[in-house]
Amino acid sequence: MHIDGKVVPINRAQATPSPLARLPVVLLQVRDKAAQQLQQGLQELFDNADDTLFEMADKARSNVDHHIFFEAMRDLRLKRKNFERVFMEQLFAAFIDLGQAERGEFHLVPMVSYEAAPGTSSDELEKAVALEAMLGRVRHRDGLALGQLTARLGALLGNPLDERDNPLGPALLCEFFLRAGRSLGVEIRVKLIMLKLFEKYVLSDADQLYAEANQLLVATGVLPQLKAVPSRRPGGREAREQQREGSVQAVDQPMDENGQQAFAALQKLLAAVRGSVAPTLEASAEPQPIATRDLLRLLSHLQQYVPEPEAEDDFDLRNQLEQLLTRVSVKSGKSRVVEDADEDVINLVALLFEFILTDHCVPDVFKALIARLQIPLLKVAVLDKSFFSRASHPARRLLNEIASAAMTWSPRDDYQRDSLYLRTEQVVQRLLNEFVEDLAIFPQVLAQFSASTADERHRSELLEQHT
Incomplete structure:
Protein backbone atom coordinates (compact mmCIF):
# COMPACT_ATOMS: atom_id res chain seq x y z
CA MET A 1 0.00 0.00 0.00
CA HIS A 2 1.28 3.42 -0.94
CA ILE A 3 1.71 5.80 1.97
CA ASP A 4 1.71 9.51 1.46
CA GLY A 5 5.00 11.00 2.61
CA LYS A 6 3.13 13.52 4.75
CA VAL A 7 1.18 10.83 6.62
CA VAL A 8 2.82 8.98 9.51
CA PRO A 9 1.43 5.49 10.18
CA ILE A 10 -0.04 5.07 13.65
CA ASN A 11 2.22 2.17 14.56
CA ARG A 12 5.33 4.16 13.52
CA ALA A 13 4.19 7.23 15.46
CA GLN A 14 3.72 5.08 18.53
CA ALA A 15 7.12 3.52 18.06
CA THR A 16 8.95 6.85 18.02
CA PRO A 17 7.59 8.95 20.86
CA SER A 18 8.79 12.49 21.38
CA PRO A 19 11.89 12.81 23.58
CA LEU A 20 9.83 14.98 25.94
CA ALA A 21 7.27 12.17 26.27
CA ARG A 22 9.94 10.04 27.91
CA LEU A 23 10.45 12.57 30.70
CA PRO A 24 8.40 12.23 33.91
CA VAL A 25 6.03 15.13 34.53
CA VAL A 26 7.84 16.14 37.71
CA LEU A 27 11.10 16.43 35.76
CA LEU A 28 9.43 18.85 33.36
CA GLN A 29 8.26 20.83 36.38
CA VAL A 30 11.81 20.90 37.74
CA ARG A 31 13.07 22.07 34.35
CA ASP A 32 10.49 24.83 33.99
CA LYS A 33 10.99 26.11 37.54
CA ALA A 34 14.77 26.16 37.09
CA ALA A 35 14.49 27.80 33.67
CA GLN A 36 12.45 30.63 35.19
CA GLN A 37 15.06 31.32 37.88
CA LEU A 38 17.99 31.03 35.47
CA GLN A 39 16.27 33.41 33.05
CA GLN A 40 15.92 35.98 35.83
CA GLY A 41 19.58 35.53 36.75
CA LEU A 42 20.71 36.05 33.16
CA GLN A 43 18.60 39.18 32.85
CA GLU A 44 20.13 40.56 36.03
CA LEU A 45 23.58 39.63 34.73
CA PHE A 46 23.13 41.56 31.48
CA ASP A 47 21.52 44.51 33.24
CA ASN A 48 24.67 44.82 35.35
CA ALA A 49 27.19 43.84 32.66
CA ASP A 50 26.72 47.16 30.89
CA ASP A 51 27.49 49.11 34.07
CA THR A 52 30.47 46.89 34.89
CA LEU A 53 32.04 47.27 31.45
CA PHE A 54 31.33 50.99 31.48
CA GLU A 55 33.16 51.27 34.79
CA MET A 56 36.09 49.30 33.36
CA ALA A 57 36.18 51.64 30.36
CA ASP A 58 36.12 54.62 32.68
CA LYS A 59 39.14 53.26 34.58
CA ALA A 60 41.04 52.16 31.45
CA ARG A 61 44.63 53.38 31.35
CA SER A 62 44.93 53.42 27.58
CA ASN A 63 42.77 54.29 24.61
CA VAL A 64 43.06 50.70 23.38
CA ASP A 65 41.57 49.29 26.59
CA HIS A 66 38.97 52.04 26.59
CA HIS A 67 37.92 51.01 23.09
CA ILE A 68 37.87 47.30 23.94
CA PHE A 69 35.40 47.73 26.78
CA PHE A 70 33.14 50.06 24.81
CA GLU A 71 33.05 47.63 21.91
CA ALA A 72 32.24 44.81 24.35
CA MET A 73 29.31 46.86 25.69
CA ARG A 74 28.01 47.31 22.16
CA ASP A 75 28.48 43.63 21.31
CA LEU A 76 26.58 42.52 24.41
CA ARG A 77 23.67 44.82 23.69
CA LEU A 78 23.34 43.53 20.13
CA LYS A 79 23.66 39.85 20.99
CA ARG A 80 21.95 39.69 24.37
CA LYS A 81 18.70 38.11 23.15
CA ASN A 82 20.52 35.51 21.10
CA PHE A 83 22.79 34.75 24.07
CA GLU A 84 19.83 34.13 26.39
CA ARG A 85 18.05 32.04 23.74
CA VAL A 86 21.05 29.77 23.14
CA PHE A 87 21.56 29.29 26.89
CA MET A 88 17.95 28.19 27.40
CA GLU A 89 18.10 25.91 24.35
CA GLN A 90 21.16 24.20 25.82
CA LEU A 91 19.37 23.75 29.15
CA PHE A 92 16.28 22.21 27.54
CA ALA A 93 18.41 19.94 25.33
CA ALA A 94 20.25 18.66 28.43
CA PHE A 95 16.95 17.66 30.04
CA ILE A 96 15.91 15.86 26.86
CA ASP A 97 19.23 13.96 26.98
CA LEU A 98 18.24 12.66 30.40
CA GLY A 99 15.29 10.92 28.81
CA GLN A 100 17.31 9.19 26.10
CA ALA A 101 17.18 5.42 26.50
CA GLU A 102 20.82 4.91 25.55
CA ARG A 103 22.76 7.73 27.21
CA GLY A 104 26.02 5.82 27.17
CA GLU A 105 29.02 7.12 29.07
CA PHE A 106 29.47 10.48 27.35
CA HIS A 107 29.33 13.77 29.21
CA LEU A 108 28.25 17.07 27.73
CA VAL A 109 31.07 18.89 29.48
CA PRO A 110 34.47 17.62 30.58
CA MET A 111 35.51 18.29 34.14
CA VAL A 112 37.45 21.55 34.01
CA SER A 113 40.96 21.10 35.30
CA TYR A 114 44.09 23.10 35.91
CA GLU A 115 45.91 20.55 33.81
CA ALA A 116 45.85 21.95 30.30
CA ALA A 117 46.64 19.87 27.25
CA PRO A 118 49.93 20.55 25.47
CA GLY A 119 49.62 23.53 23.16
CA THR A 120 46.77 25.12 25.11
CA SER A 121 46.89 28.89 24.79
CA SER A 122 47.42 31.07 27.84
CA ASP A 123 43.93 32.54 27.35
CA GLU A 124 42.32 29.09 27.47
CA LEU A 125 44.41 28.17 30.50
CA GLU A 126 43.33 31.36 32.27
CA LYS A 127 39.69 30.63 31.51
CA ALA A 128 40.07 27.01 32.71
CA VAL A 129 41.55 28.18 36.01
CA ALA A 130 38.70 30.66 36.52
CA LEU A 131 36.13 27.96 35.77
CA GLU A 132 37.74 25.47 38.11
CA ALA A 133 37.65 28.02 40.93
CA MET A 134 33.99 28.83 40.25
CA LEU A 135 32.96 25.17 40.23
CA GLY A 136 34.90 24.55 43.40
CA ARG A 137 33.13 27.36 45.23
CA VAL A 138 29.68 26.11 44.21
CA ARG A 139 30.47 22.51 45.20
CA HIS A 140 31.92 23.60 48.52
CA GLY A 154 19.03 9.24 39.03
CA ALA A 155 16.40 7.47 41.13
CA LEU A 156 13.61 9.08 39.12
CA LEU A 157 15.15 7.93 35.83
CA GLY A 158 16.11 4.50 37.17
CA ASN A 159 19.73 5.03 36.22
CA PRO A 160 22.57 6.38 38.42
CA LEU A 161 23.46 9.89 37.37
CA ASP A 162 26.80 11.65 37.48
CA GLU A 163 26.94 15.27 38.54
CA ARG A 164 28.42 16.10 35.15
CA ASP A 165 25.16 14.91 33.53
CA ASN A 166 22.96 16.91 35.91
CA PRO A 167 21.54 19.77 33.78
CA LEU A 168 21.44 21.99 36.88
CA GLY A 169 24.95 21.14 38.02
CA PRO A 170 27.49 23.98 37.95
CA ALA A 171 29.61 22.23 35.29
CA LEU A 172 26.80 22.07 32.74
CA LEU A 173 25.48 25.52 33.61
CA CYS A 174 28.95 26.94 32.94
CA GLU A 175 29.11 24.98 29.68
CA PHE A 176 25.75 26.38 28.58
CA PHE A 177 27.04 29.86 29.34
CA LEU A 178 30.28 29.32 27.40
CA ARG A 179 28.45 27.92 24.38
CA ALA A 180 26.00 30.82 24.38
CA GLY A 181 28.95 33.23 24.52
CA ARG A 182 30.71 31.86 21.45
CA SER A 183 29.01 34.48 19.28
CA LEU A 184 30.52 37.31 21.32
CA GLY A 185 33.51 38.91 19.68
CA VAL A 186 35.25 39.84 22.92
CA GLU A 187 38.73 39.26 24.23
CA ILE A 188 39.70 37.12 27.22
CA ARG A 189 39.50 39.95 29.78
CA VAL A 190 35.88 40.57 28.91
CA LYS A 191 35.11 36.83 28.93
CA LEU A 192 36.56 36.54 32.43
CA ILE A 193 34.46 39.50 33.56
CA MET A 194 31.37 37.80 32.13
CA LEU A 195 32.24 34.59 33.98
CA LYS A 196 32.55 36.51 37.25
CA LEU A 197 29.16 38.10 36.61
CA PHE A 198 27.71 34.66 35.84
CA GLU A 199 28.96 33.43 39.19
CA LYS A 200 27.62 36.51 40.99
CA TYR A 201 24.14 36.67 39.44
CA VAL A 202 23.41 33.03 38.53
CA LEU A 203 25.59 30.55 40.42
CA SER A 204 25.28 32.48 43.68
CA LEU A 216 9.41 19.19 43.86
CA LEU A 217 10.96 15.71 43.73
CA VAL A 218 10.33 14.99 47.42
CA ALA A 219 6.68 16.03 46.99
CA THR A 220 6.28 13.20 44.45
CA GLY A 221 8.00 10.67 46.72
CA VAL A 222 11.49 10.61 45.20
CA LEU A 223 13.97 9.67 47.97
CA PRO A 224 12.07 11.52 50.73
CA GLN A 225 14.32 9.90 53.34
CA LEU A 226 17.24 12.16 52.41
CA LYS A 227 17.49 14.85 55.06
CA ALA A 228 16.56 18.29 53.73
CA VAL A 229 19.45 20.72 53.45
CA PRO A 230 18.87 23.83 55.61
CA SER A 231 18.94 27.11 53.76
CA ARG A 232 22.37 28.68 53.90
CA ARG A 233 22.97 32.32 54.72
CA PRO A 234 20.66 35.01 53.34
CA GLY A 235 22.26 35.73 50.00
CA GLY A 236 21.91 35.76 46.27
CA ARG A 237 19.24 37.91 44.71
CA GLU A 238 17.53 38.85 47.99
CA ALA A 239 20.79 40.06 49.52
CA ARG A 240 21.56 42.13 46.42
CA GLU A 241 18.13 43.74 46.54
CA GLN A 242 18.56 44.58 50.21
CA GLN A 243 21.99 46.00 49.47
CA ARG A 244 20.55 48.22 46.74
CA GLU A 245 17.88 49.47 49.12
CA GLY A 246 20.62 50.36 51.61
CA SER A 247 20.14 51.47 55.15
CA VAL A 248 17.52 54.20 55.16
CA GLN A 249 16.85 56.51 58.06
CA ALA A 250 13.27 57.52 58.73
CA VAL A 251 12.11 60.97 57.69
CA ASP A 252 12.13 63.53 60.48
CA GLN A 253 8.66 63.52 61.92
CA PRO A 254 6.61 66.71 62.32
CA MET A 255 6.69 69.21 63.71
CA ASP A 256 9.78 71.35 64.12
CA GLU A 257 9.25 74.88 65.38
CA ASN A 258 10.56 76.59 62.24
CA GLY A 259 8.35 74.45 60.04
CA GLN A 260 5.28 75.28 62.11
CA GLN A 261 6.04 79.01 61.97
CA ALA A 262 6.59 78.94 58.21
CA PHE A 263 3.34 77.07 57.65
CA ALA A 264 1.45 79.45 59.93
CA ALA A 265 2.74 82.41 57.86
CA LEU A 266 1.57 80.74 54.66
CA GLN A 267 -1.85 80.04 56.16
CA LYS A 268 -2.51 83.78 56.56
CA LEU A 269 -1.97 84.23 52.82
CA LEU A 270 -4.19 81.26 51.95
CA ALA A 271 -7.16 82.30 54.07
CA ALA A 272 -8.78 84.07 51.09
CA VAL A 273 -9.03 80.89 48.98
CA ARG A 274 -10.44 78.58 51.64
CA GLY A 275 -13.73 76.88 50.88
CA SER A 276 -12.73 75.78 47.39
CA VAL A 277 -12.64 72.13 48.51
CA ALA A 278 -16.14 71.45 49.78
CA PRO A 279 -19.07 69.14 48.97
CA THR A 280 -21.33 70.42 46.18
CA LEU A 281 -24.65 70.19 48.05
CA GLU A 282 -26.82 72.25 50.32
CA ALA A 283 -25.73 71.81 53.90
CA SER A 284 -28.65 70.75 56.07
CA ALA A 285 -26.62 71.35 59.21
CA GLU A 286 -23.40 72.89 60.42
CA PRO A 287 -20.49 71.59 58.27
CA GLU A 308 -2.05 57.05 33.10
CA SER A 329 -21.62 63.75 52.82
CA VAL A 330 -24.61 62.18 51.05
CA LYS A 331 -23.85 58.79 52.57
CA SER A 332 -23.48 60.15 56.12
CA GLY A 333 -26.27 62.71 55.88
CA LYS A 334 -23.89 65.41 57.11
CA SER A 335 -21.97 68.09 55.26
CA ARG A 336 -18.36 66.91 55.58
CA VAL A 337 -15.63 69.44 54.86
CA VAL A 338 -11.85 69.54 55.12
CA GLU A 339 -10.31 71.25 58.14
CA ASP A 340 -8.79 74.67 57.47
CA ALA A 341 -5.19 73.54 58.03
CA ASP A 342 -5.59 70.55 55.72
CA GLU A 343 -7.29 72.64 53.04
CA ASP A 344 -4.40 75.11 53.21
CA VAL A 345 -2.03 72.22 52.55
CA ILE A 346 -4.14 71.09 49.58
CA ASN A 347 -4.11 74.58 48.09
CA LEU A 348 -0.37 74.98 48.63
CA VAL A 349 0.46 71.69 46.94
CA ALA A 350 -1.92 72.53 44.09
CA LEU A 351 -0.11 75.85 43.58
CA LEU A 352 3.27 74.10 43.66
CA PHE A 353 2.27 71.67 40.92
CA GLU A 354 0.55 74.41 38.92
CA PHE A 355 3.85 76.31 38.90
CA ILE A 356 5.79 73.24 37.67
CA LEU A 357 3.20 72.18 35.10
CA THR A 358 3.05 75.64 33.50
CA ASP A 359 6.84 75.94 33.22
CA HIS A 360 7.74 75.93 29.52
CA CYS A 361 11.17 74.46 30.31
CA VAL A 362 9.64 71.17 31.46
CA PRO A 363 8.79 68.87 28.50
CA ASP A 364 5.12 67.92 28.19
CA VAL A 365 5.79 64.16 28.47
CA PHE A 366 7.44 64.74 31.85
CA LYS A 367 4.68 67.10 32.97
CA ALA A 368 2.25 64.21 32.53
CA LEU A 369 4.42 62.04 34.80
CA ILE A 370 5.00 64.75 37.41
CA ALA A 371 1.26 65.50 37.58
CA ARG A 372 0.68 61.94 38.80
CA LEU A 373 2.72 62.73 41.93
CA GLN A 374 0.19 65.25 43.28
CA ILE A 375 -1.56 62.87 45.67
CA PRO A 376 1.60 61.24 47.11
CA LEU A 377 3.17 64.66 47.67
CA LEU A 378 -0.04 66.02 49.17
CA LYS A 379 -0.12 63.13 51.63
CA VAL A 380 3.48 63.92 52.57
CA ALA A 381 2.60 67.56 53.22
CA VAL A 382 -0.44 66.58 55.30
CA LEU A 383 1.72 64.25 57.40
CA ASP A 384 4.74 66.54 57.66
CA LYS A 385 4.33 70.32 57.40
CA SER A 386 8.13 70.76 57.30
CA PHE A 387 7.76 69.77 53.65
CA PHE A 388 7.20 73.48 52.93
CA SER A 389 10.01 74.90 55.07
CA ARG A 390 12.79 72.31 54.79
CA ALA A 391 14.61 72.40 51.46
CA SER A 392 16.36 69.11 52.32
CA HIS A 393 13.08 67.23 52.79
CA PRO A 394 13.47 63.97 50.78
CA ALA A 395 10.07 64.26 49.08
CA ARG A 396 10.75 67.86 48.10
CA ARG A 397 14.25 67.01 46.86
CA LEU A 398 12.85 64.13 44.80
CA LEU A 399 10.38 66.45 43.07
CA ASN A 400 13.19 68.95 42.39
CA GLU A 401 15.51 66.21 41.06
CA ILE A 402 12.86 64.95 38.64
CA ALA A 403 11.98 68.45 37.42
CA SER A 404 15.65 69.43 37.02
CA ALA A 405 16.49 66.25 35.11
CA ALA A 406 13.46 66.76 32.86
CA MET A 407 14.56 70.29 31.99
CA THR A 408 17.86 68.97 30.55
CA TRP A 409 16.15 66.22 28.55
CA SER A 410 16.29 66.26 24.74
CA PRO A 411 12.88 65.49 23.17
CA ARG A 412 12.62 62.34 21.03
CA ASP A 413 9.77 60.55 19.28
CA ASP A 414 10.32 57.22 21.04
CA TYR A 415 10.45 58.88 24.48
CA GLN A 416 8.83 55.83 26.11
CA ARG A 417 12.09 53.95 25.55
CA ASP A 418 14.28 56.76 26.90
CA SER A 419 16.21 55.82 30.04
CA LEU A 420 15.37 59.02 31.98
CA TYR A 421 11.68 58.74 31.11
CA LEU A 422 11.63 55.08 32.16
CA ARG A 423 13.39 55.81 35.46
CA THR A 424 10.98 58.64 36.23
CA GLU A 425 8.00 56.49 35.32
CA GLN A 426 9.26 53.75 37.67
CA VAL A 427 9.59 56.26 40.52
CA VAL A 428 6.08 57.59 39.97
CA GLN A 429 4.55 54.13 39.69
CA ARG A 430 6.34 52.86 42.79
CA LEU A 431 5.07 55.76 44.89
CA LEU A 432 1.52 55.31 43.59
CA ASN A 433 1.63 51.57 44.31
CA GLU A 434 3.52 51.48 47.61
CA PHE A 435 3.26 54.79 49.47
CA VAL A 436 0.51 54.84 52.07
CA GLU A 437 1.80 56.76 55.09
CA ASP A 438 5.37 55.55 55.67
CA LEU A 439 7.57 58.49 54.70
CA ALA A 440 10.71 56.32 54.76
CA ILE A 441 10.07 55.34 51.14
CA PHE A 442 11.10 58.80 49.91
CA PRO A 443 14.79 58.68 50.98
CA GLN A 444 15.02 55.26 49.28
CA VAL A 445 13.51 56.44 46.01
CA LEU A 446 15.50 59.69 46.10
CA ALA A 447 18.81 57.86 46.61
CA GLN A 448 18.12 55.47 43.73
CA PHE A 449 16.96 58.19 41.33
CA SER A 450 19.85 60.54 42.20
CA ALA A 451 22.43 57.76 41.79
CA SER A 452 21.04 56.63 38.44
CA THR A 453 20.82 60.22 37.18
CA ALA A 454 24.43 60.90 38.20
CA ASP A 455 25.58 57.68 36.54
CA GLU A 456 23.71 58.55 33.35
CA ARG A 457 25.21 62.04 33.32
CA HIS A 458 28.71 60.65 33.77
CA ARG A 459 28.05 58.02 31.12
CA SER A 460 26.90 60.68 28.64
CA GLU A 461 30.02 62.75 29.28
CA LEU A 462 32.28 59.75 28.77
CA LEU A 463 30.44 58.71 25.60
CA GLU A 464 30.87 62.23 24.22
CA GLN A 465 34.60 62.06 24.93
CA HIS A 466 34.80 58.61 23.35
CA THR A 467 32.94 59.81 20.25
Missing part, protein backbone atom coordinates in the same frame (compact mmCIF):
# COMPACT_ATOMS: atom_id res chain seq x y z
CA ARG A 141 28.95 25.84 49.28
CA ASP A 142 26.04 23.82 47.88
CA GLY A 143 27.55 20.36 47.35
CA LEU A 144 25.16 18.53 49.68
CA ALA A 145 22.01 19.91 48.04
CA LEU A 146 23.52 19.29 44.59
CA GLY A 147 24.37 15.69 45.56
CA GLN A 148 20.82 15.08 46.76
CA LEU A 149 19.38 16.50 43.57
CA THR A 150 21.67 14.34 41.43
CA ALA A 151 20.72 11.25 43.44
CA ARG A 152 17.00 12.02 43.14
CA LEU A 153 17.24 12.57 39.37
CA ASP A 205 21.59 31.48 43.72
CA ALA A 206 22.35 27.77 43.15
CA ASP A 207 21.16 26.90 46.68
CA GLN A 208 17.68 28.17 45.83
CA LEU A 209 17.78 26.34 42.50
CA TYR A 210 18.63 23.02 44.16
CA ALA A 211 16.28 23.53 47.12
CA GLU A 212 13.23 24.10 44.90
CA ALA A 213 14.12 21.19 42.61
CA ASN A 214 14.57 18.87 45.61
CA GLN A 215 11.25 20.01 47.09
CA GLN A 288 -18.56 68.89 60.08
CA PRO A 289 -14.78 68.78 59.42
CA ILE A 290 -13.25 65.39 58.69
CA ALA A 291 -10.21 64.31 60.67
CA THR A 292 -6.76 64.37 59.07
CA ARG A 293 -6.64 60.58 59.32
CA ASP A 294 -9.89 60.32 57.31
CA LEU A 295 -8.53 62.77 54.74
CA LEU A 296 -5.47 60.57 54.27
CA ARG A 297 -7.74 57.57 53.69
CA LEU A 298 -9.69 59.50 51.06
CA LEU A 299 -6.46 60.51 49.34
CA SER A 300 -5.19 56.91 49.39
CA HIS A 301 -8.46 55.91 47.74
CA LEU A 302 -8.01 58.54 45.01
CA GLN A 303 -4.37 57.48 44.57
CA GLN A 304 -5.55 54.14 43.16
CA TYR A 305 -7.36 55.91 40.33
CA VAL A 306 -4.72 58.36 39.11
CA PRO A 307 -4.93 58.20 35.28
CA PRO A 309 0.21 59.73 31.53
CA GLU A 310 -1.34 59.07 28.12
CA ALA A 311 -4.85 59.89 29.38
CA GLU A 312 -6.31 62.93 27.65
CA ASP A 313 -8.34 64.15 30.65
CA ASP A 314 -6.49 66.31 33.16
CA PHE A 315 -6.58 65.08 36.74
CA ASP A 316 -7.89 67.96 38.86
CA LEU A 317 -7.10 66.92 42.42
CA ARG A 318 -9.32 69.48 44.13
CA ASN A 319 -12.25 68.62 41.86
CA GLN A 320 -11.80 64.89 42.50
CA LEU A 321 -11.64 65.49 46.26
CA GLU A 322 -14.80 67.64 46.08
CA GLN A 323 -16.67 64.81 44.37
CA LEU A 324 -15.47 62.33 46.96
CA LEU A 325 -16.51 64.64 49.82
CA THR A 326 -19.93 65.01 48.21
CA ARG A 327 -20.41 61.22 48.15
CA VAL A 328 -19.25 60.94 51.77
